[in-house]
Structures are given as structure tokens and as C-alpha cells.
Amino acid sequence: MTTRNAVVSLVAALVVVSVLAPAAAWSAGAQGQQQQERQGLVVESLDAPGAATPNSTITVNATISNPTSQELTEEVAFRLVGDDQDIVERQSVTVGPDGTTSVSFTLETTNFGTGDYIHGVTTANSSQFAQLDVTTDADVSFDEQESDGTQVTVDEVFVPEGGYVTIHDQRLLEGDALGSVIGVSSYLEPGFHEDVDVTLFDVPGAQFQTSELTESQVLFAMPHLETNNDRTYDFVSSNGSADGPYTVEGEAVTSPAPVTVANGTAGGGADGGTSTPDAGTDEPTGTATETEFGGADDGETTGTEIVDAGGDENETTGTETGSPSLVAELGSGN
Incomplete structure (x- = not known):
């Protein structure tokens, strides 16, 4: 799909203005040790549309895994940012020991302007995100x-x-x-x-x-x-x-x-x-x-x-595990 240079700038801006996750309040000496000890839910995969029309419905699916030997219940968040939109939705998700589950978020693009957005799913210590092009133009990647x-x-x-x-x-x-x-x-x-x-x-x-x-x-x-x-x-x-x-x-x-x-x-x-x-x-x-x-x-x-049409440039923009800055970026919001 079409190259979106604005996405890189948008990601950088999000990191700068994001509200830090609670982990950022830990003392510098204890933070690394506590992060290492704390294993939580992980975003294993993300299935998110790369394009949508204004005033339509999109669905984002993610697979969440639990790499620990005990049942975990955590908040899983979806966030979309771009243009004048900043949307956050959260779900409480429970996953059994060494298990996986699926989560789904549905979003209406009502009043969205055409242009580039970023949307993703995050847990407390991992995230995946993708580009979304809100457009009325057809596109294809072969x-x-x-x-x-x-x-x-x-x-x-x-x-x-x-x-x-x-x-x-x-x-x-x-x-x-x-x-x-x-x-x-x-x-x-x-x-x-x-x-x-x-x-x-x-x-x-x-x-x-x-x-x-x-x-x-x-x-x-x-x-x-x-x-x-x-x-x-x-x-x-x-x-x-x-x-x-x-x-x-x-x-x-x-x-x-x-x-x-x-x-x-x-x-x-x-x-x-x-x-x-x-x-x-x-x-x-x-x-x-x-x-x-x-x-x-x-x-x-x-x-x-x-x-x-430009080949396969609409690839997932990135995956982060154990990255407090990106977790805060995608997961924060009121």
C-alpha cells in the first residue's frame, strides 16, 4: 500500500507527549529488577485493517498470550491516534497458565478525516501497532x-x-x-x-x-x-x-x-x-x-x-515487547 512518511513523525510525537505508564514511577535502581520479575500478558499477533473509508466500521483483533504458570487478569488496551483523533478502549482479559485468548475491538470512523493513523493493542509490557489509511481510494498489494x-x-x-x-x-x-x-x-x-x-x-x-x-x-x-x-x-x-x-x-x-x-x-x-x-x-x-x-x-x-499501487509497503509498523515508552504511548489515555 501507499508509503506513509507521516507515520514516523506521528510515532515520534506520540512518544514525546505520552503519559508514562505506572512503571515509570519506579525508582531507577529497582525498575529493571521489578520489570524482569514481572511477567505479564503478551500481544502475540495483531490483525488490523490497513485501510478504511470515512464513516465505516473497523474491527481489530489481537491474540493475547500468558507465558506464566499462573492465571493472569490484566487490562488490554486499544488506541488509535491521528489527525484530531485520540481514541482509547480497554478490556479486562483473563488468560490461563501458558494459554492464549483473542480480543476484539470495534471502532466507527465517524467524522474521521482522510489521512494516516496509527492503531494498536497493548498490554502492560508489550504492544503491536499498525498503520491505518482512511481514504476513498482503492488500493492493492500483490x-x-x-x-x-x-x-x-x-x-x-x-x-x-x-x-x-x-x-x-x-x-x-x-x-x-x-x-x-x-x-x-x-x-x-x-x-x-x-x-x-x-x-x-x-x-x-x-x-x-x-x-x-x-x-x-x-x-x-x-x-x-x-x-x-x-x-x-x-x-x-x-x-x-x-x-x-x-x-x-x-x-x-x-x-x-x-x-x-x-x-x-x-x-x-x-x-x-x-x-x-x-x-x-x-x-x-x-x-x-x-x-x-x-x-x-x-x-x-x-x-x-x-x-x-506501490507493492507491499503497508506492513505492520512495528512490535515492541517490554518497552515502557511504547506501552505508555499506545496504552495511555483517559
């Missing part, structure tokens, strides 16, 4: 991977109005928007999705001469709208007049990734598995840097540039 030739996985896709994520081969760069579609996901509800599996060579309206990739090559993930409310991907069968791609400033959002086919041959382009739209009309053409897409709303064909 990482390098190995495939059996019949399926690929899109790491992250954000479809603000719902829709699909499609997979295109390199004919997309030649302007063949319809014929380059070799895979499409099932319908995706509005919001942020992770690890979306896409079956290849099973696209409504397309006919293929193969059922699997036989060459390793670069493929492109591209989010598409649902424009005619039938929850069926109709871009190919409508000759590009329905279910067109999400665009940002007139540019289709894409993410390329090298896909290695197990037991396949080295490639680099289309592998002969060509598709023919059933619609039978002229396919759009363009230059190596432009692709013609059907209009999402009016069925007209317009020239749309392809733009790389």
Missing part, C-alpha cells in the same frame, strides 16, 4: 509468490465500494484490457481484504486455450468495481462497459508481482493461454503505457493509464 499454475493469492486489496480483484497477464501492457484478464476473485464486500485467493482461467465471458499457467511470469492485480449490482464480474462479457477498474486520478490501480510456476518454464510474457471475450466485439487497444477500459458508469470507453 507480492512475489510461487503458484501451481491454477491460483494466485493477492496479499491485500481495498475496495471502498465493494467489487473484485482481477489478475491480468502482460498483455495488459500492450493495451489488451479484456484479453489480459486471466483470473477474478469472488465478490468482495466494501472494505479491506487480506489473502484473497484468485482462481486462474475461470473468468465469466472469457474462453481460454489453457487451464493453468505453464510459464513463470509477471502478473498484475487490479481492483474492479461492481457497477450493475449483480455481484457477478461482467467486465469481459460486457466488453468493458460494466464492472470497470477502480481509478485514482484517472489511473487504474495495479500491483505487479513475479509469479513462479512450480515445474513450469521461465517466461516473461503471456504463455499462450490466450482468452477471447465472448462479447465478440472489437477489443480496446492502446500504447504500452495506456489501456482502454470500459466506463464504470456510462459504458463509454476511455483511455486510462496503468499505475503501480
